Amino acid sequence: MGYPEYPSLIRGGHNTVQVRISEKPILSPRSSQDLLIALNKDAVFYHMSTMSKGGAIIYDELIDISKFGKRSDVRMYPLPLSKLTQEAGGTEQMKNMAALGAALGIVDYPFQMIDHLIRDEFGRKGEEVVKKNIDAAKAGYDHVRTNHFDFPIKLKPVSDAKRLIITGNEAIALGAVRGGMSFYAAYPMTPASSILHYLAEIEREFGILVKQTEDEIAAMNYAIGASYAGARAMVGTSGGGFALMVEALGMAAMSETPIVAVISQRSGPSTGLPTWTEQGDLRFAMHCSQGDFPRIILAPGDVQECFFLTAKALNLAEKYQMPVIVLSDKHLSETVFTTEPFNQSKVKVERGKIADAGSLPPLAPMERWHRYALADDGVSPRVFPGTPNGEHVASSYEHDVNGFSTENFVMRAKQVDKRARKLKEALKEMSAPVIYGHKDAKIAIIGWGSMKIPILDALPLLDNAGIKVKYVHFTHIFPLERKAVKKALRGCKTLIAAENNSTAQFAGVLKEHAGVDMDFCLLKYDGRPFFPEQIAEQVQGLSKKEFKGDKDITVVEKEDLEYYNTQKYGL
Amino acid sequence: MMAELTINDFNAKERPQWCPGCGNFAIMGAIRGALLDLRIPPHQTVISSGIGCSSKMPHYVRTYGFEGLHGRTLPVASGIKLANHKLNVIAVGGDGDGYGIGMGHFQHIMRRNYDLTYIVHDNQIYGLTTGQASPTSQLGMKTKTTPYGVVETPFNPVASAILGGATFVSRVFAGDMAHMKGILMQAMAHRGFALVDVMQPCVTFNKLNTYEFFTKRCYKLDSEVKKHDPSDRLAAIEKALEPEKTNYERIPLGVFYKVDRPIYEDSLPQIKDKALVEHDISDVDISGAFKDMM
Numbered sequence: 107m108g109y110p111e112y113p114s115l116i117r118g119g120h121n122t123v124q125v126r127i128s129e130k131p132i133l134s135p136r137s138s139q140d141l142l143i144a145l146n147k148d149a150v151f152y153h154m155s156t157m158s159k160g161g162a163i164i165y166d167e168l169i170d171i172s173k174f175g176k177r178s179d180v181r182m183y184p185l186p187l188s189k190l191t192q193e194a195g196g197t198e199q200m201k202n203m204a205a206l207g208a209a210l211g212i213v214d215y216p217f218q219m220i221d222h223l224i225r226d227e228f229g230r231k232g233e234e235v236v237k238k239n240i241d242a243a244k245a246g247y248d249h250v251r252t253n254h255f256d257f258p259i260k261l262k263p264v265s266d267a268k269r270l271i272i273t274g275n276e277a278i279a280l281g282a283v284r285g286g287m288s289f290y291a292a293y294p295m296t297p298a299s300s301i302l303h304y305l306a307e308i309e310r311e312f313g314i315l316v317k318q319t320e321d322e323i324a325a326m327n328y329a330i331g332a333s334y335a336g337a338r339a340m341v342g343t344s345g346g347g348f349a350l351m352v353e354a355l356g357m358a359a360m361s362e363t364p365i366v367a368v369i370s371q372r373s374g375p376s377t378g379l380p381t382w383t384e385q386g387d388l389r390f391a392m393h394c395s396q397g398d399f400p401r402i403i404l405a406p407g408d409v410q411e412c413f414f415l416t417a418k419a420l421n422l423a424e425k426y427q428m429p430v431i432v433l434s435d436k437h438l439s440e441t442v443f444t445t446e447p448f449n450q451s452k453v454k455v456e457r458g459k460i461a462d463a464g465s466l467p468p469l470a471p472m473e474r475w476h477r478y479a480l481a482d483d484g485v486s487p488r489v490f491p492g493t494p495n496g497e498h499v500a501s502s503y504e505h506d507v508n509g510f511s512t513e514n515f516v517m518r519a520k521q522v523d524k525r526a527r528k529l530k531e532a533l534k535e536m537s538a539p540v541i542y543g544h545k546d547a548k549i550a551i552i553g554w555g556s557m558k559i560p561i562l563d564a565l566p567l568l569d570n571a572g573i574k575v576k577y578v579h580f581t582h583i584f585p586l587e588r589k590a591v592k593k594a595l596r597g598c599k600t601l602i603a604a605e606n607n608s609t610a611q612f613a614g615v616l617k618e619h620a621g622v623d624m625d626f627c628l629l630k631y632d633g634r635p636f637f638p639e640q641i642a643e644q645v646q647g648l649s650k651k652e653f654k655g656d657k658d659i660t661v662v663e664k665e666d667l668e669y670y671n672t673q674k675y676g677l
Numbered sequence: 678m679m680a681e682l683t684i685n686d687f688n689a690k691e692r693p694q695w696c697p698g699c700g701n702f703a704i705m706g707a708i709r710g711a712l713l714d715l716r717i718p719p720h721q722t723v724i725s726s727g728i729g730c731s732s733k734m735p736h737y738v739r740t741y742g743f744e745g746l747h748g749r750t751l752p753v754a755s756g757i758k759l760a761n762h763k764l765n766v767i768a769v770g771g772d773g774d775g776y777g778i779g780m781g782h783f784q785h786i787m788r789r790n791y792d793l794t795y796i797v798h799d800n801q802i803y804g805l806t807t808g809q810a811s812p813t814s815q816l817g818m819k820t821k822t823t824p825y826g827v828v829e830t831p832f833n834p835v836a837s838a839i840l841g842g843a844t845f846v847s848r849v850f851a852g853d854m855a856h857m858k859g860i861l862m863q864a865m866a867h868r869g870f871a872l873v874d875v876m877q878p879c880v881t882f883n884k885l886n887t888y889e890f891f892t893k894r895c896y897k898l899d900s901e902v903k904k905h906d907p908s909d910r911l912a913a914i915e916k917a918l919e920p921e922k923t924n925y926e927r928i929p930l931g932v933f934y935k936v937d938r939p940i941y942e943d944s945l946p947q948i949k950d951k952a953l954v955e956h957d958i959s960d961v962d963i964s965g966a967f968k969d970m971m
């Protein structure tokens with residue numbers, strides 16, 4: 107997997123990508139690194155403290171690090187990266203390729219891989235660019251092969267199997283396309299923008315329509331218009347953009363127009379930390395927009411879930427004619443994962459009740475189609491414009507069965523009940539939480555959405571520490587089936603929620619809707635996701651204290667990377 | 678075979694809630710008449726609206742309708758048009774709806790030039806909320822929110838639309854239903870974004886811009902000796918500025934500006950043969966996308 111971190115700075119600032127390689131499935135970045143490619147002085151400095159024991163730092167020998175404190179347990183590899191790149195005919199920027207080549211050489215990996223990679227990435231820029239980059243990489247590779255480096259970690263190819271290398275946002279986009287989404291409207295906003303970028307790139311290939319609108323208000327209203335006309339419509343944004351969509355979300359509920367909204371959460375409130383992660387918008391998604399109305403909230407935890415739950419969200423929105431919100435976050439949306447190709451045959455498009463164009467009986471003079479008939483299950487058939495005898499009004503006002511505005515008290519109450527009945531039906535489609543780890547464990551970690559990433563990687567660490575736990579993973583967040591929650595937690599003596607927010611939002615939802623109380627809440631809200639070690643460490647700590655102590659436990663990074671104290675160190 | 682269309686096909690049983698004498702009645706009649714004369718059956722038209730007196734229109738003209746949120750008639754209409762560009766889409770709203778809260782959408786839809794018609798019931802006052810100043814209220818006009826008179830320069834929708842990229846810009850008077858119907862038919866037949874700004878007296882809250890006020894001041898562009906050339910953009914702006922220049926003594930009606938420009942829908946190969954809603958979405962094969970990710 108590959109985990110990017112970047113600040114919200116126009117000229118870039120300190121950008122990192124952490125790549126983890128393993129024969130076993132892994133999801134999460136770690137808090138320490140074994141091999142660091144430092145492309146500038148800052149990078150050497152920032153990461154000195156995060157290097158694992160015995161790790162190595164590759165950097166250009168021209169970088170003067172004499173002022174820094176060094177660690178005796180970290181290998182320092184100053185390499186002639188600029189010189190090698192120049193000699194290979196490359197430009198200054200290509201020294202990153204020399205460094206990549208060197209890294210590959212140090213771990214004994216065949217060079218061929220990087221050759222393929224460069225051709226894939228730079229092929230469209232022409233043979234000259236490809237050749238220069240490959241030459242630079244080869245120079246770095248050969249340099250470390252001819253000189254001795256005592257790095258203990260070695261890598262070798264283990265399989266020829268082709269797997270997808272994909273971000274959460276790309277998986278959401280593909281899930282939407284497979285799920286029959288034909289219309290996507292959005293306004294650029296980190297960290298949701300890459301859904302818009304990717305869909306725009308593939309829109310002609312798949313015959314969908316992608317519209318960048320003037321703002322998020324327009325995006326939501328466009329999508330609702332398209333959905334009313336019969337397209338499968340979706341919007342995507344982050345919390346701030348979603349705030350602008352909220353009025354129209356209520357309109358989708360009132361007019362019973364299906365809509366799927368993807369919120370890729372970032373640290374709030376307000377502009378917050380635009381490029382960092384948080385799970386702080388759950389309560390917002392649950393309660394936003396005026397009035398009482400039903401909605402569904404799903405939260406995928408990995409790229410497979412991104413794919414299948416987005417497709418499912420589109421089905422649910424149309425079957426139950428209500429807003430469905432898919433909650434991702436920066437961590438899941440922008441981290442790159444490897445996964446098996448999605449088994450697309452498992453996605454079945456279900457459009458719910460749509461009146462057949464051929465079968466609508468003639469309307470009496472001046473009459474309308476009863477679009478909002480008081481169906482037993484609450485779901486009255488939709489009919490799309492262009493269908494003879496289906497004329498009706500969809501309205502943001504409370505309405506009668508034909509869509510005409512009404513303030514009749516009896517009809518008002520009936521329409522509220524009609525809309526509410528749909529949620530009872532939809533509840534049957536809400537999957538129970540999935541249990542990972544030791545099924546009979548007395549300690550349960552409870553997480554939702556992207557918390558799956560660090561928690562699954564924390565399970566082996568806890569195993570090694572001799573602590574038996576299970577992970578109860580929620581993807582179907584609302585409505586919650588009380589019985590399913592109780593069943594998943596049956597037999598557990600200690601319940602530990604872990605969430606990327608400061609107020610344990612999902613723990614509150616569990617208490618309110620399933621009547622279960624958490625014993626502890628691990629909370630992290632500094633902008634970063636949890637690292638698996640942090641979860642393992644906290645659970646171990648609780649175990650040592652025999653699970654006594656304060657309920658809310660804030661998790662912060664041990665080491666401040668001194669990002670904002672560079673002047674102190676003369677950087 | 679479908680029976681011959683009659684005006685009754687566009688009549689709805691809902692009784693309009695407008696005040697007696699409201700200009701909206703004539704606009705409703707003109708829309709029904711234009712749809713009939715263009716022979717567009719009711720199920721082929723969608724009327725989208727915002728919130729306001731004018732935005733009740735979808736209820737009273739029996740077609741498909743979407744009564745949305747205040748200021749958002751244009752984005753809903755745009756979404757409907759993109760999803761099914763074969764439909765006749767009419768967006769309706771008032772001056773507060775379109776030139777106030779929804780102003781941003783108005784500017785952007787003109788750049789895009791979707792093939793739809795936008796009718797603004799411009800009564801220069803907020804009616805449904807009982808008489809506050811609107812973006813087109815005349816300078817000095819006293820309203821509930823401007824007891825000392827309006828001090829903000831009124832928005833000039835016609836001039837803005839000519840500059841903003843609209844490809845059909847017109848103004849009509851609700852007191853002349855026959856002329857209004859004719860212009861509406863031209864607007865609907867126009868291939869591109871068509872604005873019809875309707876001078877619409879609000880008999881309850883606007884005591885300044887009355888039927889008498891407009892009857893005295895309005896004249897038709899094509900009735901002049903030297904005929905206005907609607908393909909001349911600068912001349913169109915001149916005409917659009919005439920009410921301001923003459924202190925509202927002369928208000929031109931008719932088509933100010935008309936130009937042919939490719940519509941947004943033409944740029945979309947994915948809807949060249951079939952409307953978006955006609956695409957088969959039941960089994961979209963995405964395996965082609967996997968290759969780029971391996």
